[in-house]
Amino acid sequence: MIKIELPDEMLQTLVKANNVAVLTGAGISAESGIQTFRDPQGLWAKFNPVELASMDGFMSNPNLVWDWYQYRREIISKAKPNPGHIAIAEMKNLFPKFTLITQNVDRLHQRAGSDNVIELHGNIVENYCVSCNTPFLENIDFENKELPKCKKCGGLIRPNVVWFGEMLPYDALQDANSVAETADFFFSIGTSAEVYPAANLPIIAKNHGAYVVEINPNATSISGYMNQTFNYPAGEVLPLFINDIKKIKGEK
Numbered sequence: 463m464i465k466i467e468l469p470d471e472m473l474q475t476l477v478k479a480n481n482v483a484v485l486t487g488a489g490i491s492a493e494s495g496i497q498t499f500r501d502p503q504g505l506w507a508k509f510n511p512v513e514l515a516s517m518d519g520f521m522s523n524p525n526l527v528w529d530w531y532q533y534r535r536e537i538i539s540k541a542k543p544n545p546g547h548i549a550i551a552e553m554k555n556l557f558p559k560f561t562l563i564t565q566n567v568d569r570l571h572q573r574a575g576s577d578n579v580i581e582l583h584g585n586i587v588e589n590y591c592v593s594c595n596t597p598f599l600e601n602i603d604f605e606n607k608e609l610p611k612c613k614k615c616g617g618l619i620r621p622n623v624v625w626f627g628e629m630l631p632y633d634a635l636q637d638a639n640s641v642a643e644t645a646d647f648f649f650s651i652g653t654s655a656e657v658y659p660a661a662n663l664p665i666i667a668k669n670h671g672a673y674v675v676e677i678n679p680n681a682t683s684i685s686g687y688m689n690q691t692f693n694y695p696a697g698e699v700l701p702l703f704i705n706d707i708k709k710i711k712g713e714k
């Protein structure tokens with residue numbers, strides 16, 4: 463367990479905030495045993511994003527891409543939310559307005575108890591047809607190696623995630639931008655802030671007057687814009703926030 467004292471000036475700003483928002487990335491799930499993308503041991507160190515996370519890659523070798531998602535589904539289904547996810551799920555009870563925006567597809571936030579999560583890059587649970595866009599509603603057994611075909615048109619089925627070069631879901635991006643523009647306290651947690659448009663959100667929040675905090679063991683390209691950075695694992699820092707906020711509010 464880390465021993466740090468959270469700055470009082472930051473905590474006072476946070477307890478007075480009416481509109482708090484969190485943006486998360488793969489790092490929040492690292493302590494649940496789910497690999498990030500760009501860390502030295504991350505997915506992109508071993509797998510090629512052009513082959514596995516683009517429509518061109520899928521159309522060139524749909525079975526390879528499907529197998530990779532089946533492999534990740536198995537890991538994700540066996541993983542459990544960690545103290546970072548649980549602390550974020552508690553935040554909805556601590557502020558008048560709270561919004562969670564995630565780039566993650568693993569649904570661990572929802573399993574920890576977060577609701578109304580804005581999913582910028584879709585999720586790994588749902589699937590749809592690449593030819594007619596019809597959702598594929600059958601349960602996917604990750605042990606089944608065969609790529610399913612659309613019941614309506616016979617087209618290939620893909621996971622409902624956002625690949626490189628694809629637009630983010632329109633409503634999710636609109637909502638995320640408007641939250642960033644109106645939040646008075648904004649956390650960027652466990653993201654390298656390398657992938658756009660998500661990486662812009664903390665900057666938009668800062669430019670609209672929010673107090674911005676980054677939680678990430680490593681510095682990122684946006685660290686310099688932050689009011690505070692905590693270079694520690696999210697699962698260790700976030701419970702300290704919850705503890706201190708409850709203390710200040712007299713709930714503990």
Ligand code: BJW
Pocket residue numbers: 486487488489490492493498499500501504515565566567583623624625626627628629630651652653654655656657658659677678679680682694695696697
């Ligand atoms: C911890 C920790 C602990 C570790 N606690 N922290 C040129 C050509 C084509 C497109 C582009 C281009 N140039 C720019 C673009 C746009 C492109 C983009 O941004 N590319 C950049 C890489 C340059 N973006 C897009 O294409 C997006 N769409 C779009 O812009 O549409 C308009 C458009 C269309 C066409 C052309 C141009 C524009 C779509 C992006 C989709 C991203 N998809 C993925 C895969 C999702 C599905 C799946 O999971 O399989 O989303 S890629 C991957 O990156 C995934 C993530 O959500 C995303 C972000 O990664 P994240 O979460 O930040 O993870 P990491 O690994 O990068 O960082 C983890 C961090 O955690 C690290 O900093 C660690 O230190 C930290 N950490 N342990 C806290 N315990």
Ligand code: ZN
Pocket residue numbers: 591592593594595596612613614615616617
């Ligand atoms: Zn179809």
